[in-house]
Every structure is written in C-alpha cells, then in structure tokens.
Amino acid sequence: EAGVTQFPSHSVIEKGQTVTLRCDPISGHDNLYWYRRVMGKEIKFLLHFVKESKQDESGMPNNRFLAERTGGTYSTLKVQPAELEDSGVYFCASSSYYEQYFGPGTRLTVT
C-alpha cells in the first residue's frame, strides 16, 4: 500500500511569490491533515479535511494560506504571497480513524 506522498520535496521561493504544495493521501483515507514545523519548534496543526470538507482550520496562520481538497482525494496548500516566516517543513498526514500517517514533507524556504 502506498503511503502519503507530497510534492515538491523542496521549494525555494522569493518573498511575495506564490507556492502550491500537493499531498496525496493513502488511498481510502477520508481524513487529511496539514501540519507545519518551523525551525526548532514543534510540529503544529494547520487544518483537517474530512473528504472534501474542511473540518477544522483553526491552525491556519492567516488568509495567505488556502487549502483545498477537491473531490476528496488529493489536497493542495497554497501560500500567496509568501513571507519569510512561512519557511519550514509542511507535512501532510492522512487517517481512516485516529492513527495519522505522515508524508515526507515539503521543505519551503522563502528568501
């Protein structure tokens, strides 16, 4: 069974640019999550989808972040415009129930 996949693995962009991260969950998992870890800090929850619906987006930092999950399969997280403090590793996870399985992450560097 394929695990959670994320694309790209790394992204370097300039402040003010736009970046879109993609996550493909484990097949059949209705729950999809985005998390972020900034340098030296703990992994923090951003949001939770159940199928195509946003169940909880209380961790989204601000309105420069937009997450979508059209059709309830893969998800995208767009940052527009990117700021320096958005740098970090963005993880996607998926689950059937409570056990969340993580992807390898996308390392975003904003210069």
Place this chain on the structure above:
Amino acid sequence: GQQLNQSPQSMFIQEGEDVSMNCTSSSIFNTWLWYKQDPGEGPVLLIALYKAGELTSNGRLTAQFGITRKDSFLNISASIPSDVGIYFCAGAPPTNDYKLSFGAGTTVTVRA
C-alpha cells in the same frame, strides 16, 4: 493547541542501553501517539495509545498512557544504532480526537 512538554530534549545512547523519554501536559488527552522521524523523512507512527493506564509494546518499544491522562512515556530496550532519530509524542484532546498537539521532540544520537 495544547502544550506538551517532552523530555529530555536530547540524549546519547550506547548500543545495548535502555532509554526512556516522556511527555507531560497540563490538560488531559484521549489519545497519545509516539512517532519517530529520520532525516529527510516524515514522522513514522510507532505506537498509539487510547486508554488511561494502557501499556503497549511494538518490538523493543514500550509506551504507556498515564493514569492521569496527562502524560505518556516511551521506552526503548536494548538500543541499536538505527534507533537514532527524533522521537515525538503527540496527543489529541477530548474535544477533538483528530487535532494532534506535538511535543518538541527528543533527539537520540549514538554516543561516540
């Protein structure tokens, strides 16, 4: 999210040693999960705990869900070199079983 205090922040292991790490919180949790992250990879789920007092093993790993529901520990017995990495605890509160809060991680490295 809830704040989890994970300790120690780092530790050195010698092959064959038993090691232990723990997480505490000021709030209760319904679920405790332990993950391990290797460089360049995402966190890998090691053990999931769902009941206060529960003790669960996965090979050389043993984790317990504290009876107060505010803490958990992870033990690694007879450590081997591939045990190096970052270990994270994560918990979900009663109000939302899906919203994990993470500890800051315990970095395990091999003692030279």
